[in-house]
Amino acid sequence: xxxxxxxxxxxxxxxxxxxxxxxxxxxxxxxxxxxxxxxxxxxxxxxxxxxxxxxxxxxxxxxxxxxxxxxxxxxxxxxxxxxxxxxxxxxxxxxxxxxxxxxxxxxxxxxxxxxxxxxxxxxxxxxxxxxxxxxxxxxxxxxxxxxxxxxxxxxxxxxxxxxxxxxxxxxxxxxxxxxxxxxxxxxxxxxxxxxxxxx
Amino acid sequence: xxxxxxxxxxxxxxxxxxxxxxxxxxxxxxxxxxxxxxxxxxxxxxxxxxxxxxxxxxxxxxxxxxxxxxxxxxxxxxxxxxxxxxxxxxxxxxxxxxxxxxxxxxxxxxxxxxxxxxxxxxxxxxxxxxxxxxxxxxxxxxxxxxxxxxxxxxxxxxxxxxxxxxxxxxxxxxxxxxxxxxxxxxxxxxxxxxxxxxxxxxxxxxxxxxxxxxxxxxxxxxxxxxxxxxxxxxxxxxxxxxxxxxxxxxxxxxx
Numbered sequence: 001x002x003x004x005x006x007x008x009x010x011x012x013x014x015x016x017x018x019x020x021x022x023x024x025x026x027x028x029x030x031x032x033x034x035x036x037x038x039x040x041x042x043x044x045x046x047x048x049x050x051x052x053x054x055x056x057x058x059x060x061x062x063x064x065x066x067x068x069x070x071x072x073x074x075x076x077x078x079x080x081x082x083x084x085x086x087x088x089x090x091x092x093x094x095x096x097x098x099x100x101x102x103x104x105x106x107x108x109x110x111x112x113x114x115x116x117x118x119x120x121x122x123x124x125x126x127x128x129x130x131x132x133x134x135x136x137x138x139x140x141x142x143x144x145x146x147x148x149x150x151x152x153x154x155x156x157x158x159x160x161x162x163x164x165x166x167x168x169x170x171x172x173x174x175x176x177x178x179x180x181x182x183x184x185x186x187x188x189x190x191x192x193x194x195x196x197x198x199x
Numbered sequence: 200x201x202x203x204x205x206x207x208x209x210x211x212x213x214x215x216x217x218x219x220x221x222x223x224x225x226x227x228x229x230x231x232x233x234x235x236x237x238x239x240x241x242x243x244x245x246x247x248x249x250x251x252x253x254x255x256x257x258x259x260x261x262x263x264x265x266x267x268x269x270x271x272x273x274x275x276x277x278x279x280x281x282x283x284x285x286x287x288x289x290x291x292x293x294x295x296x297x298x299x300x301x302x303x304x305x306x307x308x309x310x311x312x313x314x315x316x317x318x319x320x321x322x323x324x325x326x327x328x329x330x331x332x333x334x335x336x337x338x339x340x341x342x343x344x345x346x347x348x349x350x351x352x353x354x355x356x357x358x359x360x361x362x363x364x365x366x367x368x369x370x371x372x373x374x375x376x377x378x379x380x381x382x383x384x385x386x387x388x389x390x391x392x393x394x395x396x397x398x399x400x401x402x403x404x405x406x407x408x409x410x411x412x413x414x415x416x417x418x419x420x421x422x423x424x425x426x427x428x429x430x431x432x433x434x435x436x437x438x439x440x441x442x443x444x445x446x447x448x449x450x451x452x453x454x
Contacts (some may be wrong), residue, residue, distance in 0.1 A: 001254070002254040002258075002260060002303065003254065003301055003302075004219055004255070004256050005253040005254055005291075005300070005301070005302055005303075006297075006300050006301075007256070007291070007295050008253045008255050008291055008295070009255055010253065010255045010260075010261055010287060011287045012259055021260070022252070022260065022261065022262040022285060023261075024261055030424060030448070030449075031317070031424040031428065031448050032448055033446065033448070034311050034312075034443045034445065034446065035431065035441055035445060035446055036431035036432060036434070036435050036444050036446065037428060037431065037432065037446055038441070049215070080264055081261075081263055081264065082226050082414070089413065108366050114234045114441065115442065144424070144428055159274060178311075182309070182310040182311060183213075183310065195250075196213045196308070198213060199213070
């Protein structure tokens, strides 16, 4: 039902094939979060996975560093309409962290330092689709972008890639996270423009 | 962090609507308020935003989010657009759009960075540049309620701008509004005779305006990323509870 905006030309870029609908490309790296940036000390940092049965698996910072790192280069898509191409990260694949965990769960609720949560299907964290990222552009990940470590799930809108990640709760039944409770989409596929509930 | 609750039926709020431009005002040389008639507008909370969609004749389409500037009970919806000089959308909205033109929008969106009339705690508003827009909606909402119901929660506004010419809504902010204290802060050029030399926001600036943590205030900080990062960090340093500091950062300048 789109109506034409009189005189609006817009700007198509050569890179448009990488741009999901409704998005525009930025070369900056905008920061979006709901409150002050938490400062998380690596000495006390923990990342935990808790299964539906309550079994807890935890990693300290040195334990995370001891795991093989990957260097994904991915496009990011934020629900606030910007996309950023070819961002270079360093981190540990969630396949590595979840490999030894026995679960029947199909959903994950991600928890962050500062209280933020976000939900997504567990399968979207597997098969080379998600990382615990601690490096960006060859440097340590800065606090405003989620350092010391954040979740990175680039095929979904960026609010799913929880900054300051501290753990994943595996759930048999889906449970909405912070923005999802406020009306954002439970899945958030940028290519299907799943911004809000009902999209 | 508390769960944000949003009232209103989502399906209704998130339907694309056709809005008609019925008026516009220049706020500063680079910002313009668009006055829109939106049939069926479901109402909003102060602090929420809308998504605006523009479509070219060949079908190319793009979207942006804009904070709502008007109070919730107005018949018309007002958006204030800061013109980004090389922007794709804001120059069109600020310059090319004429009365009678149509655009598509949906919303209101957002249930976290909002002020609700039943909040009784003191409020600190910290604005950097055009970050004033959603905070102005809160100021306007409070003023309207106060006229109807009597004294509301006290507000303080710290508004950081580069120069005096960059102050939006100036006459309105300088008008008498009981329970609202307005403090301006200049980063590049201050008015003549101004005591504080122009410089970026410092802890002392916030300490002078912020409510004591014991008053359990809620703080709303909105502006460019670097400004919001800095201001929110300073507020935490002043002892404000992080879960009572709500932030809204906007690009394109990112950290």
